[in-house]
Amino acid sequence: MPDQLIKICGLSTPETINAAVEAGASHIGFIHFEKSPRHLSLDDAARLRRHIPSGVKLVLVTVAMQPEPLERAINAIKPDVLQFHGGETAQWIKLVKQMIGIECWKSFGLRDKDTFVEAKTFDGIADRLLFDAPAHELPGGNGLAFQWDLLDSWEPFMPWALAGGLNPDNVAEAIQRTGAPLVDASSGLETEPGVKSIEKIEAFCKAALAA
Numbered sequence: 259m260p261d262q263l264i265k266i267c268g269l270s271t272p273e274t275i276n277a278a279v280e281a282g283a284s285h286i287g288f289i290h291f292e293k294s295p296r297h298l299s300l301d302d303a304a305r306l307r308r309h310i311p312s313g314v315k316l317v318l319v320t321v322a323m324q325p326e327p328l329e330r331a332i333n334a335i336k337p338d339v340l341q342f343h344g345g346e347t348a349q350w351i352k353l354v355k356q357m358i359g360i361e362c363w364k365s366f367g368l369r370d371k372d373t374f375v376e377a378k379t380f381d382g383i384a385d386r387l388l389f390d391a392p393a394h395e396l397p398g399g400n401g402l403a404f405q406w407d408l409l410d411s412w413e414p415f416m417p418w419a420l421a422g423g424l425n426p427d428n429v430a431e432a433i434q435r436t437g438a439p440l441v442d443a444s445s446g447l448e449t450e451p452g453v454k455s456i457e458k459i460e461a462f463c464k465a466a467l468a469a
């Protein structure tokens with residue numbers, strides 16, 4: 259696996275999953291959040307999951323789900339990673355890890371340096387921190403970038419990822435400026451909300467791997 263990790267998020271067809279895998283994505287993201295144009299039902303997600311080969315990790319993105327629906331989603335979809343993209347607490351993620359033993363990521367809308375103080379409380383609990391633009395119409399998946407300069411004062415103490423408005427045209431600069439070990443893109447790879455472009459997926463992965 260190349261050093262640069264890439265997550266292509268919000269996929270909903272076998273064709274786009276295959277394209278992302280072929281282009282070098284290390285992670286595929288499914289959204290299970292009804293307000294999102296990328297929402298997948300449990301049945302659709304379980305069906306699509308079969309198109310992800312071993313060696314490529316499936317990340318299930320959820321937003322502040324209650325315990326029982328979350329458990330149902332995990333049992334149906336069998337993700338490799340859970341991405342918590344709402345106001346989930348460190349205590350809650352610790353409990354999920356203890357009960358299920360699954361890799362957990364916590365996202366943060368990066369507003370200012372105080373976000374790093376909050377992120378520190380997830381040290382030793384989450385497996386990766388994901389910095390995104392602050393919530394807008396949706397908690398994530400808004401296609402908005404944040405000021406990458408904010409990461410100048412970030413001293414990584416655990417694995418992390420960069421998200422928010424990444425696309426084929428800006429991902430190389432984003433990696434060069436921030437040193438992000440994992441880049442994550444969703445709406446910047448679409449022709450309309452929820453519809454991914456194979457050409458954009460390929461161009462994104464190519465640019466990220468060459469950065």
Ligand SMILES: O=C(O)c1ccccc1N[C@@H]1O[C@H](COP(=O)(O)O)[C@@H](O)[C@H]1O
Nearest residue numbers: 267294398399401421422423443444445
């Ligand atoms: O993509 C969504 O619809 C979504 C909905 C709710 C929470 C998170 C969501 N997506 C995540 O948001 C970031 C950034 O996405 P974008 O590239 O700016 O569109 C990414 O981690 C997605 O997984």
